[in-house]
Amino acid sequence: MAGRTHQQQSGPLITQFFPPLKNDLILRAARGEKTERVPVWLMRQAGRYLPEYNEFKKEHSAGFFDMVRTPSMACEITLQPLKRFDLDAAIIFSDILVIPQALGMGVDIQEGKGIIFDFLLETPEDLKKLNTVVDVTTELHYVMDAITLTRQQLNGRCPLFGFSGAPWTLMKYMIDGSSSAPLPKARRWLVQYPEASRQLLKLLTTKIINYLVAQVKAGAQILQVFDSSAGELGPTQFNKFALPFLREVAYSVKERLHEEQIDPVPMVVFAKDAHFALEDLAKSGYEVVSIDWTQKPAHARRLLGSQVTVQGNLDPTLLYASKEELKHAVKEMVTKFGTNRYIANLGHGVSKDVDPENVKVFVDAVHIYSEEINATL
Numbered sequence: 001m002a003g004r005t006h007q008q009q010s011g012p013l014i015t016q017f018f019p020p021l022k023n024d025l026i027l028r029a030a031r032g033e034k035t036e037r038v039p040v041w042l043m044r045q046a047g048r049y050l051p052e053y054n055e056f057k058k059e060h061s062a063g064f065f066d067m068v069r070t071p072s073m074a075c076e077i078t079l080q081p082l083k084r085f086d087l088d089a090a091i092i093f094s095d096i097l098v099i100p101q102a103l104g105m106g107v108d109i110q111e112g113k114g115i116i117f118d119f120l121l122e123t124p125e126d127l128k129k130l131n132t133v134v135d136v137t138t139e140l141h142y143v144m145d146a147i148t149l150t151r152q153q154l155n156g157r158c159p160l161f162g163f164s165g166a167p168w169t170l171m172k173y174m175i176d177g178s179s180s181a182p183l184p185k186a187r188r189w190l191v192q193y194p195e196a197s198r199q200l201l202k203l204l205t206t207k208i209i210n211y212l213v214a215q216v217k218a219g220a221q222i223l224q225v226f227d228s229s230a231g232e233l234g235p236t237q238f239n240k241f242a243l244p245f246l247r248e249v250a251y252s253v254k255e256r257l258h259e260e261q262i263d264p265v266p267m268v269v270f271a272k273d274a275h276f277a278l279e280d281l282a283k284s285g286y287e288v289v290s291i292d293w294t295q296k297p298a299h300a301r302r303l304l305g306s307q308v309t310v311q312g313n314l315d316p317t318l319l320y321a322s323k324e325e326l327k328h329a330v331k332e333m334v335t336k337f338g339t340n341r342y343i344a345n346l347g348h349g350v351s352k353d354v355d356p357e358n359v360k361v362f363v364d365a366v367h368i369y370s371e372e373i374n375a376t377l
């Protein structure tokens with residue numbers, strides 16, 4: 001499968017050729033095709049639980065966003081977990097907060113302090129502070145450069161994920177400043193300022209679409225949209241303020257790629273804790289629905305139907321269990337989901353103090369058990 005893609009470089013489209021793909025398991029699983037084993041990757045597979053990540057950061061005296069903004073560094077960190085584990089996908093090292101940054105909200109991430117914004121959106125008046133005309137494809141060019149470089153360095157080993165935060169989750173961070181704000185003002189905005197909320201969500205949706213299309217042009221082979229704060233909304237608010245924008249992202253990205261004669265890529269939606277939304281998510285234009293660990297595999301499958309692939313959902317804390325317990329949990333997970341239309345992952349990201357050896361046990365166990373199950377079919 002030769003990976004042909006186009007890359008926009010401040011002018012006409014140029015056609016780029018990347019090394020042929022040797023492992024397309026995840027793309028096949030996303031499209032609903034049979035796979036000889038279940039593909040596996042982990043959210044936050046590059047990061048602080050890897051000693052080589054911490055060493056790299058120290059050696060270069062680099063802050064998190066320095067590394068994100070330097071393509072050679074982002075590329076090296078993206079590849080770190082692939083040197084240790086038999087993963088079936090890479091995900092570009094970056095963050096969902098680059099979009100608020102492009103809109104003019106400075107954000108930093110500091111050890112021990114978490115996320116720090118220069119300012120937050122307090123009232124609709126503050127929307128005037130945003131750089132609404134920004135072209136994210138030029139402003140975030142470093143992400144596209146990192147994707148192109150990483151795709152070359154991967155040398156066809158496995159597909160590369162591009163990603164973005166979802167409109168609601170980005171709105172939530174731009175108003176509340178973190179995932180654990182004591183007084184959730186973002187939800188209050190939806191009630192008090194529904195029109196301004198829609199205006200902000202619409203703005204984010206437009207930027208996200210442009211950003212995801214640019215990532216595909218740069219070489220991303222599959223995309224994930226993180227709606228990590230979806231579960232904070234009840235079903236009514238989710239249907240009004242999250243789902244329509246998630247749908248627009250999926251349909252518009254596909255339409256834009258089609259218009260520009262670029263091959264479509266599978267899209268994954270991760271709406272964390274949105275139990276009530278599974279049936280709607282299955283019809284929202286994404287090929288894959290990623291679920292968190294609080295959902296029962298068989299029940300989730302039933303609600304999602306047979307037209308989408310499921311991704312997930314091991315409880316991330318099981319990476320602290322003994323190797324035997326972990327293997328048992330993986331076996332149970334793969335057995336319950338079955339080996340068709342399934343991508344194994346955690347139900348959320350890897351925590352920073354997990355033993356990398358257990359990540360290896362997780363990845364290998366998915367491969368071993370899914371091959372065993374397939375052999376009996």
Ligand SMILES: Cc1c2[nH]c(c1CCC(=O)O)Cc1[nH]c(c(CCC(=O)O)c1C)Cc1[nH]c(c(CCC(=O)O)c1C)Cc1[nH]c(c(C)c1CCC(=O)O)C2
Pocket residue numbers: 042043044045046047048064091092093094095096097109110111112113114115163179226228349
């Ligand atoms: C909500 C969210 C963010 N970022 C992201 C989400 C959605 C997924 C989720 O819910 O976890 C997504 C994200 N963040 C990161 C990636 C890289 C790709 C990957 O390996 O999955 C991805 C896909 C790297 C990162 N993003 C971050 C790190 C740690 C940075 C460091 O080295 O200090 C990494 C590796 C920082 C980050 N960035 C964000 C948070 C809450 C934090 C932690 C802040 C803290 O507690 O210090 C925002």
